[in-house]
Amino acid sequence: MGHNDALGAAINHENRAESRPQLWVTNVGHKRSIRGLYRRGSIYQFRVRVPVELREVIGSSHVKRSLRTDSLSLAVRLSRKVASEVETAFEEARRERGLVKAVGRIADGLVSQTTAITISARCESDVGRSAGPTLSEVYERYLEDPTKRRSDRTMLAHHTTRRVIEDIFGQEKLVTEITREDCRNLLETLRWLPVNVGKKFGAISIRNAASLAKADARIRTINATNLNAYMARFATMLNWAVAEEYIGRNPARGLQIAEPVHPQDRRKPFELWQLRRVFTAPIYTGCRDDQHGYATPGDVVAKGARYWVPLIALWSGMRLNEICQLDVADVRTIEGVLCFAVTSKSLAGTRDKTLKTKSSERLVPVHPSLLDLGLSAFVSDQRKNGTIKLFDDLPAGARGFRSVAFSRWFSRFLVSANAAAAKTCFHSFRHGFRDAARNARIDRDIALRLGGWIAGGTQSESADDYGSGYRPQILYDAISVIEYPELDLSHLLKRPR
Structure with missing residues (x-):
């Protein structure tokens, strides 16, 4: 079954035996069935049915978690780890059943002092740690990729772009969490990026420097050519991330502002x-x-x-x-x-x-x-x-x-x-x-x-x-x-x- 067909395949019937929990199954291609894995929009999700005897304790009939990635290969690895954590938590809940009472529901993410917290925390923390590398990590791997040949001038331009991008997004932002809207906001910020921002504004953040420039017409900002060069270099890095399967698509693709001057007239x-x-x-x-x-x-x-x-x-x-x-x-x-x-x-x-x-x-x-x-x-x-x-x-x-x-x-x-x-x-x-x-x-x-x-x-x-x-x-x-x-x-x- 192909990748797109598999993602739209019907979920198999549940095994109604109550002796052990059964996971929802969605075929996700590559001739294998990934239990509990499905996709909502572009992001993969994981869902498991809670055994009947534990539903009163858990407070819900299903545990649902976003895997926070649009990469199939990464989602497969994450789903297996989350499934293992959930199974372990269910076994602990069985042993402790009758000693704890549910005061919250996992599906709503409510805080409780029951076993529900244990399951929720484990699922969330595991996904949070494993949902892919940070922006800084991906940038580092991209710039150190031995298969790429770049001149010193090109590397200098990429390092400059990296400093600006990480200043705006934050080094620890997961690359899988960068959305199209984030990239549009990046474009808008760069529209007001002052010339020689580091020398003129010191340690001030890029966003704050852009806000100052937007409010003060006397502050000279970078031209459209330089702005588009920043976006193009960032998009190139994200294209590499797509090829390496860190992300499923490039959210910055094609984002440029119209050049006010024809190239021949610059x-x-x-x-x-x-x-x-x-x-x-x-x-x-x-x-x-x-x-x-x-x-x-x-x-x-x-x-x-x-x-x-x-x-x-x-x-x-x-x-x-x-x-x-x-x-x-x-x-x-x-x-x-x-x-x-x-x-x-x-x-x-x-x-x-x-x-x-x-x-x-x-x-x-x-x-x-x-x-x-x-x-x-x-x-x-x-x-x-x-x-x-x-x-x-x-x-x-x-x-x-x-x-x-x-x-x-x-x-x-x-x-x-x-x-x-x-x-x-x-x-x-x-x-x-x-x-x-x-x-x-x-x-x-x-x-x-x-x-x-x-x-x-x-x-x-x-x-x-x-x-x-x-x-x-x-x-x-x-x-x-x-x-x-x-x-x-x-x-x-x-x-x-």
């Missing part, structure tokens, strides 16, 4: 006036110093990350962290072409690099404009100095990502250079590179490979899994035609080497 390329202000700021023309005095005009010619990272992004389209984590050895000549090797591997033996996706690993030839600006000389100097990281002036950060500190600095830099505008940030360089590739009429497959967007063509083409990709010279010929016609950087050619 970020824009820098406009020409912004690029001009960025590359004529004091850090490029002369500043007091390239640390705290970067926005003040002076005689110091900047060097290091604050000078080179925006330029590399402009001419390569690489992601911020891809640039910030480069080793000196990652800028190397391959088949006669100087390239950035975007990879998580390190020739220096370090393990501090991560990539967003598998397709992010690639070769990006150094654009001729970067060569004209003296990038080769900078790399050579770093190599002579014996440094491992190309931008050794960037801190690794508490989370291990060198891009974190730079991203925060760049946001302040845009403001100091009067180049800040809505929907633009460092990632706008990447959008601008993609537009420049289109305007240069670079073959789409090559443009996507240069940017590391996908493996090439479309993700569904199995042909893209064959071969080793384009030769460096082909990629160099393509990237060399990228230009920004109205952006004049000639003043950078005059800086001292």
